[in-house]
Amino acid sequence: MxxxxxxxxxxxxxxxxxxxxxxxxxxxxxxxxxxxxxxxxxxxxxxxxxxxxxxxxxxxxxxxxxxxxxxxxxxxxLSSSIRPSLGFATVLREDAEAGRDPAGRLCALVIADVRTLAGARHNIASLYDLPEVQEKAEYAGFRADRDELIRVYGDFAEAVVPQVDPTLCGTLVMQLVESVIGLRTAGRFRPSYEADIARACLRMLGLGEDRIEQAFRTAQLLLAR
The missing domain is CATH 1.10.10.60 (Homeodomain-like)
Known part of the structure; x- marks a missing residue:
């Protein structure tokens, strides 16, 4: 952009x-x-x-x-709340080991994205829905970046379960991740929620608990690099 x-x-x-x-x-x-x-x-x-x-x-x-x-x-x-996750998604796409465990790859991206939103000094993501941001030409690049992150989530979800609708799943994963914004606004966010949100994304795809735990182990390795 x-x-x-x-x-x-x-x-x-x-x-x-x-x-x-x-x-x-x-x-x-x-x-x-x-x-x-x-x-x-x-x-x-x-x-x-x-x-x-x-x-x-x-x-x-x-x-x-x-x-x-x-x-x-x-x-x-606004860009600072999206660009880090897009950058990490690019790294994950190019990582052969991450590709061998697509559920772990998705889990890692969700956790990284939650950390970006939760770790910002101010809850700037709460301004995503401002009319100016949604309508003015100045923010077209930001809107494109956010749409791209949704597409990435959809692609990663489809790699886990090929039968899913990637557009729908990408949107649903993004909504779960962005629940952090409302939790911060209400003063109710806790660091442990990053794991809860990631697990919710994987359960939404129909994964069992054993596979979810394996995905978490892979995600921790990917996040530690």
Whole structure:
């Protein structure tokens, strides 16, 4: 996906508040962190770049130095919730050992995806359904990435059980994975749920408990690499 939304970084732009250096984040990442917090807490539509700058401890002009718009910031944040899983899916597709246990491969991807969504500092995935994200051209690349991840889940599910409808199964697996978003919003997510969600995906495909446990052993090996 083209990354036209993000402007190239240039040296020489001072911070409004040098104390933000203590966070260990670059100015670019400080903006992303502040924006993510505000988008989730206050809502994307009502949030302004001035608020983002104040939260990050920088000048408002510095926000535009790194990003062309508020939409550009949100696009980077949303992509960060999808791209790691797509990258891992590519690795799994090319891994011969993973291909020998398709259930383990699917299990590994589900767990990795859950960890990405659950491990984000802010629950940015809760903004997936914003009208702006679903309709504006700026987010077409993100929507394509998310559709691709659904297709990957469908392909991986079909490799486990060839008789399934990959489109339906991919969508159902994605819905199970993204249950993390609502659980985080409600303050009810627990780390143990990553295993529960992965098992639910495999049970949905009709796998028995012995095969599920074998898939988990394979998944742990794949995730440890």
């Amino acid at each position: 083209a990354q036209a939304a993000e402007r190239p970084r240039r040296p020489g732009r001072p911070r409004a508040n040098p104390a933000t250096e203590a966070s260990g984040l670059t100015t670019h990442d400080q903006i992303l962190d502040a924006a993510a917090a505000l988008f989730v807490e206050e809502g994307f539509a009502s949030c302004t770049t001035r608020q983002i700058a104040e939260r990050a401890g920088i000048r408002q002009a510095s926000v535009y130095y790194y990003f062309s718009s508020k939409d550009a910031i949100l696009l980077v944040l």
